[in-house]
Every structure is written in C-alpha cells, then in structure tokens.
Amino acid sequence: MDPSRRSVLGVALFSVALTVPDPPGAVGRMESAQRGVRTRIGWSDVHTVAAMTEQLSAMDDRFGGRTARPLAAEFLVNTVVPFLRTDGPENVRKAMMSAASDLCYLTGYMAVDEGLHGLARRYYLQALELAGASEDHLTFCTTLRGMSVQAVDLGQGPVAMRLADAAAAAASQAGPRMRAFLAGQQAHAAAQTGDHRSALTYLREAEVAMDKAEGHAKAFGSYDFASLSYHTSQVRFETGDVHGAIAAMQESDQLRHGVYRRTRVKERAILAERQLATGHLEAACRTWGLALDDYPLVNSGRIDKRMKDMFTLIRPHVRNHDAQALYERAQATVRPELIPA
Structure with a gap:
C-alpha cells in the first residue's frame, strides 16, 4: 500500500x-x-x-x-x-x-x-x-x-x-471477493464518467471474481451477487440500457429478499423510477408499494429523498387508479414534511 x-x-x-x-x-x-x-x-x-x-x-x-x-x-x-x-x-x-x-x-x-x-x-x-x-x-x-x-x-x-x-x-x-467489491465500484464510477468501455471491462472483472469468491463475508463492507446485480443495473442505466438496468435491479431485489432492509427499500425506489421512465406506470406503482411496506421501519435520509421524488413523479399520473392509490397511501405513510403542499 x-x-x-x-x-x-x-x-x-x-x-x-x-x-x-x-x-x-x-x-x-x-x-x-x-x-x-x-x-x-x-x-x-x-x-x-x-x-x-x-x-x-x-x-x-x-x-x-x-x-x-x-x-x-x-x-x-x-x-x-x-x-x-x-x-x-x-x-x-x-x-x-x-x-x-x-x-x-x-x-x-x-x-x-x-x-x-x-x-x-x-x-x-x-x-x-x-x-x-x-x-x-x-x-x-x-x-x-x-x-x-x-x-x-x-x-x-x-x-x-x-x-x-x-x-x-x-x-x-486482494482476494476474489474484495476484488469484485472494488471492481464493481470502478464499473459504476467509470460508467458515470461516460467511459462505457472501461465500465463494462470492470463489470466483467467483478463477475469473474465473484465466481471465484468463497466463504462468509463481513456484515459490512462486503460484496455478494445482489451487489453485483446492483452494479450491473447502474452500469446499464448509465450506458442508456434502461430495460437492462430494470432487469438487473429486479434480480438484485430477488437476491436481497428478507435481508438488508434499508438497501432493499432504496433499490426498490430506484427500480420504480426506472419502470416509470419506460412507461410501465402500474409496475412502478407496485414496486413503490413494496418500498412503502418497509418504509416505516427505516429512518434514512436517502430513503426520504426517494420518497419525495416519488411524489413528484407520480403526481402527473394521479388520474390513473393505481397511481392515485399509491399517492394516497404514501400520504398516510411517509413523514409529513416529505409530502408536497
């Protein structure tokens, strides 16, 4: 070092x-x-x-x-x-x-x-x-x-x-799990800078390393296949493949089922935003609804910001039955200061 x-x-x-x-x-x-x-x-x-x-x-x-x-x-x-x-x-x-x-x-x-x-x-x-x-x-x-x-x-x-x-x-x-942990983040950062070729190279490196990783990871600062799917989603989104980003985030959500509550809520909110961006309003409402299931148990500034964004994104669609139901449920669920006037 x-x-x-x-x-x-x-x-x-x-x-x-x-x-x-x-x-x-x-x-x-x-x-x-x-x-x-x-x-x-x-x-x-x-x-x-x-x-x-x-x-x-x-x-x-x-x-x-x-x-x-x-x-x-x-x-x-x-x-x-x-x-x-x-x-x-x-x-x-x-x-x-x-x-x-x-x-x-x-x-x-x-x-x-x-x-x-x-x-x-x-x-x-x-x-x-x-x-x-x-x-x-x-x-x-x-x-x-x-x-x-x-x-x-x-x-x-x-x-x-x-x-x-x-x-x-x-x-x-570093061993393979740590290498995947680091390469996944390099992939996300490279994609955000517009260096898509490097992003895909780092992502592939993370995938290869995860295939070799064994043993129990630490409770924090660790990496697993759900984390790899999350990074795959972020890279695909940054490279313009929104549908691929949605599929990878759905895979991450399935792998996280029952664990990492705050992370699960955050990723479901991101997934819903991307579903809405591709025109899948009802699917987005269902995903936001799943995020709201856990929301009252999580006290997080990042999650609160996602909830504020949800109100802004859903408001133009409240004539839709699913969107109206979500909006009303969110009003009764989230912290009052997050609800738009």
Missing part, C-alpha cells in the same frame, strides 16, 4: 485538501494522543469493539443511519477513544486501531445515509488515518471505496473514479 500516491481531490464536496494520511505520520499522531484513565487494554477490549461494530452495522441496515449513527458515535466517543488512549501490548494497540477504523468507516457510511456528507467525509478521513496507522489494508481500501460510493451518488463521477482506482491500487493482493 502506498498512500502517498493519493493526491488532493479538487472537486465539489472533496475540494478541501483531501489527502490520504501517510501511515508513519498517522502512527505518530496516534502515539502522541493523551492517555485515558484505564491502565491497560487487552484482546477482550478489541473483541468488544469488533462485536459492537457488527451489531451497529446490522442495526444500520435494518433501521437506517438516523437511528444507528447516534449510537455508533456515542460508543466511539465514550468507549473506543478511551481505549485508543490507553496503554497495552503493541499488537493489541494496533488491533484496537484497526477495530476503531472499521467503526469510523461504518459511522461515516451511516452519515452518508443521513445526508450529512461533510460529517461522513470527516469520519472517512479518520478511518483512513487509523487504518494506515494499524496497517489495516482491508479497511483502508474499503474506506476509499466508500468515499467513491458517496461521490458517485452525488453525481461526482471523476472524483468517484479517482477514489475507486485508489482503493483498487491499494489492494493489489
């Missing part, structure tokens, strides 16, 4: 001195931190942080970032930071920094879900610093990829491409 190659990214949200930390410097900053009141940390403390991070990740996808992030932030401040300031064997302290980097990455991801993009970027930068200090290549690459996802969702394709490429360059020894 050579973080020194990551340059300042000068576009929109990322325009302020976004330089990936150099691991030796990060180590020095961590070592100079004020010590906490505990006298020593051990492996049980590292396992506690890792287990809590897994639980918070599951809560995030079941209930949304607005519900989970305050809990993650409180745990980070009240428990993890004191651990980082406490003495212990060098290997334990290094493992604690690695566990803390995972939690910072996850908390940044939750902030993105809330729509708090500046806050998310700060968490991501802290995750990079901790990952560099602990020589945790996996979280270092995962965080760069997360920043790429944030950028591509904001329509900042060139920035997303730089970050996705940086993540891939820092993971030259």
Whole structure:
C-alpha cells in the first residue's frame, strides 16, 4: 500500500485538501494522543469493539443511519477513544486501531445515509488515518471505496473514479471477493464518467471474481451477487440500457429478499423510477408499494429523498387508479414534511 500516491481531490464536496494520511505520520499522531484513565487494554477490549461494530452495522441496515449513527458515535466517543488512549501490548494497540477504523468507516457510511456528507467525509478521513496507522489494508481500501460510493451518488463521477482506482491500487493482493467489491465500484464510477468501455471491462472483472469468491463475508463492507446485480443495473442505466438496468435491479431485489432492509427499500425506489421512465406506470406503482411496506421501519435520509421524488413523479399520473392509490397511501405513510403542499 502506498498512500502517498493519493493526491488532493479538487472537486465539489472533496475540494478541501483531501489527502490520504501517510501511515508513519498517522502512527505518530496516534502515539502522541493523551492517555485515558484505564491502565491497560487487552484482546477482550478489541473483541468488544469488533462485536459492537457488527451489531451497529446490522442495526444500520435494518433501521437506517438516523437511528444507528447516534449510537455508533456515542460508543466511539465514550468507549473506543478511551481505549485508543490507553496503554497495552503493541499488537493489541494496533488491533484496537484497526477495530476503531472499521467503526469510523461504518459511522461515516451511516452519515452518508443521513445526508450529512461533510460529517461522513470527516469520519472517512479518520478511518483512513487509523487504518494506515494499524496497517489495516482491508479497511483502508474499503474506506476509499466508500468515499467513491458517496461521490458517485452525488453525481461526482471523476472524483468517484479517482477514489475507486485508489482503493483498487491499494489492494493489489486482494482476494476474489474484495476484488469484485472494488471492481464493481470502478464499473459504476467509470460508467458515470461516460467511459462505457472501461465500465463494462470492470463489470466483467467483478463477475469473474465473484465466481471465484468463497466463504462468509463481513456484515459490512462486503460484496455478494445482489451487489453485483446492483452494479450491473447502474452500469446499464448509465450506458442508456434502461430495460437492462430494470432487469438487473429486479434480480438484485430477488437476491436481497428478507435481508438488508434499508438497501432493499432504496433499490426498490430506484427500480420504480426506472419502470416509470419506460412507461410501465402500474409496475412502478407496485414496486413503490413494496418500498412503502418497509418504509416505516427505516429512518434514512436517502430513503426520504426517494420518497419525495416519488411524489413528484407520480403526481402527473394521479388520474390513473393505481397511481392515485399509491399517492394516497404514501400520504398516510411517509413523514409529513416529505409530502408536497
């Protein structure tokens, strides 16, 4: 891993001195931190942080970032930071920094879900610093990829491409699942920049890697065939193949059945938008209806934005029976502030 190659990214949200930390410097900053009141940390403390991070990740996808992030932030401040300031064997302290980097990455991801993009970027930068200090290549690459996802969702394709490429360059020894995880994001970012040939090449690379992937993936920062179908849909959409994008998103939805609630709601909303764009109003209403089934259980800024968009898109069609029924149901279901006057 050579973080020194990551340059300042000068576009929109990322325009302020976004330089990936150099691991030796990060180590020095961590070592100079004020010590906490505990006298020593051990492996049980590292396992506690890792287990809590897994639980918070599951809560995030079941209930949304607005519900989970305050809990993650409180745990980070009240428990993890004191651990980082406490003495212990060098290997334990290094493992604690690695566990803390995972939690910072996850908390940044939750902030993105809330729509708090500046806050998310700060968490991501802290995750990079901790990952560099602990020589945790996996979280270092995962965080760069997360920043790429944030950028591509904001329509900042060139920035997303730089970050996705940086993540891939820092993971030259990655296994097949991680390679698919990174190549899928490179495909999405490349498609958004208009480089369709590279997008298809990266997508094929992700497909080949997933065919080789084995074993259980982490609860967050992982990749599966549903995620691959999602990226296939995004690439097809960016290349103008809306019908192909719909088919791939439907496949992703089927693969996610029963798991990843927040992701499922988001993708169903996207699918409905694309169905409507191709003239399939009734199908779009059914898909939005499925999204509304889970909506009350998810507290997410990204989902709320999709619901606001739904009202705007459906309003011109309210003379249609299905559209009118959906509109009325949505008025009774979503948060009042999202309903247009």
